Amino acid sequence: MTTEDNFPVDLSTSFKAYDVRGIVGQSITASSVKAVGAAFVDVLGLEGQNVLVGGDMRPSSPEFSAAFAEGASGRGANVQLLGLISTDELYFASGALKAAGVVFTASHNPAEYNGMKMTKPGAVPLSSETGLTEIRDLAQSYLANGIPADKTVGSIGTADVLKDYSQYLRSLVDLSASRPLKIVVDAGNGMAGMTTPAVLGSALLPGLPFEIVPLYFELDGTFPNHPANPLEPANLVDLQAAVVKHGADIGLAFDGDADRCFVIDELGAPVSPSAVTALVARREIARAKKGGEEHPTVIHNLITSRAVPELIEHDGGRAVRTRVGHSFIKATMAAEGAVFGGEHSAHYYFRDFFNADTGMLAAMHVLAALGEQDGPLSDLGREYEPYASSGEINSQLADVPAAVARVREAYTREDVVVDELDGVTFTAKDGSWWFNLRASNTEPFLRLNAEAVDAVTMADLRDAVLELVRR
CATH class of the missing domain: 3.40.120.10 (Alpha-D-Glucose-1,6-Bisphosphate, subunit A, domain 3)
Incomplete structure (x- = not known):
């Protein structure tokens, strides 16, 4: 062309x-x-x-x-x-x-x-x-x-560089001793159709104890099957169905350039990027401590689940909260000497990968954690998802500042802590809930993320905030 x-x-x-x-x-x-x-x-x-x-x-x-x-x-x-x-x-x-x-x-x-x-x-x-x-x-x-x-x-x-890249990733996570796993991978006609056989298959390196069921591995930049954007739930439907149909242990979905990875459990349910962040953080903290670091640092952005910093601190790491956006994460990774960083958008950053993000390495950590124990991924995932989350909800508004002002007026009170690291975050002092409002930099959207101790509290909070936002 x-x-x-x-x-x-x-x-x-x-x-x-x-x-x-x-x-x-x-x-x-x-x-x-x-x-x-x-x-x-x-x-x-x-x-x-x-x-x-x-x-x-x-x-x-x-x-x-x-x-x-x-x-x-x-x-x-x-x-x-x-x-x-x-x-x-x-x-x-x-x-x-x-x-x-x-x-x-x-x-x-x-x-x-x-x-x-x-x-x-x-x-x-x-x-x-x-x-x-x-x-x-x-x-x-x-x-x-x-x-x-x-x-x-x-x-x-x-x-x-494909073989060197594949060998390097395998040097960071040893998957050779995993129990046999059946993995459905949706490449979305993107680059994971090339990298998955190289890293997880036997295209260039010795085979691993995995059976890979490929979905849309043909490289096709016209995206004939679905957009290569697994952040949208509609683009996960084929993978979810295939995981259940094939009785697979796990499903992996990559975006077009394969730097992001989303995870589906054996029941066809998504595993939240916050849960993946917590799981990988636990593994990277343990590895760093084994290498002599006393309190390895892990970066998380402010709209990941609060389970993430809680687990990091529990495991003897140091949690550092940052703004949303990969340039902020990468800069903080370098400044803090962090071993790992995770975002709600399924970008995962590794010190051993030049502080850069790689969906494949995150997927390998999840496979290793799953392959080291006998239980299903749904059980493993629940361990890292103790709270109820709304996911990101966008509201298209004519006047974003006015909507934020309405929420501020309602939630600026003694039992709520307010901070403005990125947008505005409101946190109940009793720890029962928090939510963040962030304006889009490029569109007339106001983004809401909310989390609470249970689904009922979260739904009530979500609906109350959206009523104020969209009034």
């Missing part, structure tokens, strides 16, 4: 706070990508250094990879084309090879989108506060005035 344009592209429409996403042929084109590749090298000072370039299965990714490579090599970088990769493969390669890089992906967005996730050497994230804005502005200048040709042109070669 061609994504070339005959019109000026305004990069501010596709550059977001943490990455780049736009509609192919409109807000992201081959010529704009070439300009970004050149600016990437110039802003980060990568002349003479290696730059890694790969992409997911979207139809435009190969052309965009080639365009970025042309722009980057034209400014003196030596490009290694990695071909088809997941986002966490880029993070692995960037960390292991200490090279800056980019992966072309729009994650869970629809087929007409593509974008870029970029890293500095060592898988250090790029955001609007750490270079992304400067890259955008310089690329915009290059689009208007042309890319300078005053550098020695770098080389363009190829590399394949």
